[in-house]
Amino acid sequence: QSVLTQPPSVSGAPGQRVTISCTGSSSNFGAGFHVHWYQQLPGTAPKLLIYGNTNRPSGVPDRFSGSKSGTSASLAISGLQAEDEADYYCQSYDTSLSAYVFGTGTEVTVL
């Protein structure tokens, strides 16, 4: 049972903007730990999309952006494209568990 909660699915038409929420608690985001985001295309390994709340690794399009406030975080995808259909996971560290934790995952569908 994950300590980071995400909506099971979100969808949008091509070109639209979608956001994925990630709700944590005082033992992870509230304790000051960063949120990181991964994209997992069907049948492949996850890929790092956002690190340190807002930073994009080299090669990640600027259509992807991240934010964090208090005990919640979010990932935004603007100008949605068919290739963005994937599962997205948030990740942080939890001091109560002394463990790295992932969110429950969100499936993005492009209509």
Next chain:
Amino acid sequence: EVQLVESGGGLVQPGGALRLSCTASGFTLSDYWMHWVRQAPGKGLVWVSRITNDGTGATYADSVKGRFTISRDDAKNALYLQLNSLRVEDTATYYCTRRPSFCGSDCPTGDYWGQGTLVTVSS
């Protein structure tokens, strides 16, 4: 080019053991902390274990503590995960990941991931 290649997965009976390997190339393994992350079929990502670059700091998820052991052999460019007392619920694809060096003390579990190796625990 950074590459991580896992091996050693397979079918094992409950209570059995396996040793997973992860062969690294394209970077100096001894400079990096490494993680194992698993994913049960059709389910989400779950962190399993982490080892520091000098091998002195190993941590585990509660679900595997006392049964799994992470280790490394930098001379062989290899990371390992020994899985003992396996349970049906350990069935998953196991990924090795490299903790990035560009993020200070609060880092994601991986900037590079292997393709994964499937462990199936069943009688």
